[in-house]
Amino acid sequence: MSSYIRVLHASPDAPAVDVYANNTALARNLSYRNFTEYLQVPAGTYNLRVFPAGTMTNPVIDTTIEIPDRSIFTVAAKGRLADIGLLLVPDTPGTVPQGMINIRFVHLSPNAPNVDITLPDGTILFSNVPYQGITEYSTISPGTYTLQAREAGTNNIILNVPNQTFAPNRFYTAYAVGLVGETPPLQLLTPLDGNSYIRV
Template sequence: MKKLSVSLVAMLVLFSLLGSLVMADEHGDMAKVRVLHASPDAPAVDVYVNGDLTLEEVPFKTDSGYLEVPAGTHDVEVFAAGTEYAAGEGVLQADLEVEAGKAYTVAAANLLESIEFVVAEDSMEVTEGQAKIRVGHLSPDAPAVDVGIIGGDALFSGAEFPGITDYAEVAPDTYDLEIRLPDGTQVLPLEGTELAADTVYSVFAVNTVDSLEVIALVDYEAAASPDEMPTTGLGTPEQSQSMWLLVGGALFLVAASGLVWRKRFQ
């Protein structure tokens, strides 16, 4: 019986260490990356990271949601959807460096003949009880614009393509906003824009100037736990994989216990 107890304790310790390693691998030294297709005349695209197909048939005005990726430098290449992969032959390629614990938006912007990456670090914090917002000017033929209250003060002034402003904190409320030229001429009304407390937003102006529209994305919600954020993609193990590994460890522990019992009574 003493021999059985020692064996069980040893296996429990091993199982605990296994679980700890899985959790450390899943949450340590990781960054979050969100990809946005903002090139108005580009077709749907496939995105490869370090040579692996990561996002498939992504259409214009679509974002990937946050994906988890190990910290470090990654080779990101964009191809027209369905194109056979060939290293270095994509319509767009860049080495993306990301830091552990940080989040990023990577937008494919501009017209196809001049397509480029626009990269910005996203905020994952906000003052309690406040909302936080920034704007991205990703309309390739639109002039510099202001964003502000209709008939009132500008929240952001002189936003130019291809740029993303700093964040501004505002009281949570529903705002009647507008995109306008510096002389006050309205370009696009954004009435009824609701900004919730404890939430961070990025609002991107996309498409050509004659078809201007916006994409509003949530960067961070204080009420959401980290595990609720999408984490698949970019070659990173899914959360479910760690669960299966833990279950497998538990089954191993049960099986091993049975072997010890049989050996003891044979």
């Protein structure tokens, strides 16, 4: 049976990269903040190597990952270039309550504190999420939201993201990327997850 993976470049100071799995290119010239499409792959063990785009020597990542049968994953390159690594984010198959959305949060900002993800009125969607933390999905109504990242346990807003629109009957992940007080700045990426439309 097949599985599906996509690659996210979330290393804030790394150049564009080429990504190879068992010497087959998964991504070419993938730049910061960008995702590949989901790629269908056989389940199994993969040697994953990441190179600065256009090169095939001195990989910045050289590691082995296991892709289970009938699974969907986002493979995120994370951390600053000096300590770059991979985080596997499973897009767990499931169902969304009719007319609602499922959303979760992944913390990929290497210099940000633990955060609460809130609404402007202080409603907490996800609390005390550390760097590299992956929350469970939470069910909310579809619509357009302003999302805020606050230093955990405080009202100190470190990121305010208006006009985030989420359509019903879908899965989303909000990925925090970038750096607090540095360049590139802290941002939120809110792509549609593969479990919204891929059946495995």
